[in-house]
Amino acid sequence: MQNDIQEVLISEEELSTKIKELGAQLSREYEGKNPLVICVLKGAFIFMADLVKTITVPLEIDFMAVSSYGASTKSSGVVKIVKDLDVSVEGRDVLIVEDIIDSGLTLSYLIELLQNRNAKSTKVVTLFDKPTGRTVDLKADYTGFTIPDAFIVGYGLDYAEHYRNLPYIGILKPEVYSN
Ligand code: 5GP
Ligand code: MG
Ligand code: MG
DSSP: OGGGEEEEEEOHHHHHHHHHHHHHHHHHHTTTOOOEEEEEETTTHHHHHHHHTTOOSOOEEEEEEEEEOSOSSSOOSOEEEEEOOSSOOBTOEEEEEEEEESSSHHHHHHHHHHHHTTBSEEEEEEEEEOGGGOOSOOOOSEEEEEOOSOOEEBTTBOBTTBSTTOSSEEEEOHHHHHO
């Protein structure tokens, strides 16, 4: 698995430092509130786990799984809910935890869905942002790292369901895709 990695883009230590910063910011943002923190599966599962440990306000968590139809490295914009939330978002301060925003299609669909379900507020924290990939007008409220338009894996993010367990963010060797 490590042999498939061309380059380590972001180390474990850099990830951990950044997540602590985000947690401190979010703790201030949600002071006196009881946010519902929603993990968008599967990619955000490790980020979610590390992030909530750094947030100091009372909160609740829930999970949602979505998949976009189409090719494996690009979003098609057609989003399917694979697993819906267990709890209602009505009147809740909702924080969506995403792994990465590329085109923005997945997230714009999710935000609209949660607003239609009458969430009180809907904010987004994403660990990674690829602004050059954007096809809809969308900005996260909190962003960990802005990265170039390359396909990254590790720390929850997959290629063909593999590499999620790498503790760092890497770029795959080109030959991995052609196998
Ligand atoms: P969007 O709808 O913003 O184009 O894509 C969002 C989803 O596409 C992410 O949640 C993730 O599942 C996948 N994705 C986009 N860019 C990357 C990337 O560089 N690496 C990986 N592993 N997944 C990505
Ligand atoms: Mg995602
Ligand atoms: Mg994926």
